[in-house]
Amino acid sequence: MNQCYFCGKEAVTKEHVPPKSMFPSHMRQDLIKVPSCKKHNNEKSGNDEYFRYLVMGQSKIVMSQKRFKTLLNNLLRSIKRKPALTVALLNTKKKIRIMDNGNIVENTIKVDEVRLNDSLEAISKGIYYFECNQIFNGITQIYALDVAFTDNNDREILYFENQKEVNRKILNNFKDAQFKGNNPIVFKYRNVIQEKSAFIHLRFYNEIDYVIGLYEA
Numbered sequence: 001m002n003q004c005y006f007c008g009k010e011a012v013t014k015e016h017v018p019p020k021s022m023f024p025s026h027m028r029q030d031l032i033k034v035p036s037c038k039k040h041n042n043e044k045s046g047n048d049e050y051f052r053y054l055v056m057g058q059s060k061i062v063m064s065q066k067r068f069k070t071l072l073n074n075l076l077r078s079i080k081r082k083p084a085l086t087v088a089l090l091n092t093k094k095k096i097r098i099m100d101n102g103n104i105v106e107n108t109i110k111v112d113e114v115r116l117n118d119s120l121e122a123i124s125k126g127i128y129y130f131e132c133n134q135i136f137n138g139i140t141q142i143y144a145l146d147v148a149f150t151d152n153n154d155r156e157i158l159y160f161e162n163q164k165e166v167n168r169k170i171l172n173n174f175k176d177a178q179f180k181g182n183n184p185i186v187f188k189y190r191n192v193i194q195e196k197s198a199f200i201h202l203r204f205y206n207e208i209d210y211v212i213g214l215y216e217a
Ligand SMILES: [Zn+2]
Pocket: 004, 005, 006, 007, 008, 009, 036, 037, 038, 039, 040
C-alpha cells in the first residue's frame, strides 16, 4: 500500500509539491509528486489557492512576465467563484514590512497565517517525503525570512530589527546544502535532514523564501 505523505493513510492520488498551478504550462515537466490521501491532496482546496495568491502576488517575475500573469489571472477568477475564500482574502489585512534591497518598505497585504502555515506545512512534509521516502511525524515551525508581521501598534518592530541576525542564523543551517529543482525560476529547495529534525528552505520565483523546521515530537 502506498501511504499518504502527510498522514500515512492509504494513498489514492498524487499531490504535486508545490502545487502544479504555480508553474506556467511550459514548465510542468518532472514536477515533484508524492502519494496522497484524498484529504491531503491540497490541489483543489482553498488553502492552496490562498497560498498561490500570496506568493504570486508578491513576485516581480509573476507581475512582469506574460505567461506568469496569465496564471495569476486564472487564479483570481477561480477565487472570485468561491465566496468563503474571497471573504478570507478581504478580511485578514495585516501590515507587513518587507526587505527590499536592504531597505524596509511598508506594505499592507492580506495574510491569513493559519492558511499560509497549513500550506507551508504540507509543502515541507511533501518535500521531506520525497527526499526520505518516509512520513515526518512531528511539529513544524515556519520562518518567513523577509517579512515581519506587525500589529497595529507596531509592537513587533523590534523583532524585525533583529531579523537580519535571525535570518543569518537560520540560513547558516544550509551552508553546505545545494538548491534543487527542475524549474528553479518557479521553485527550488534545499534541505538538511538530521536525526530528530529537518530544515527545508523553499524559494519561489527566485525571491520569496520560507524556511520550515521540522521537529520530532
Ligand atoms: Zn493524508
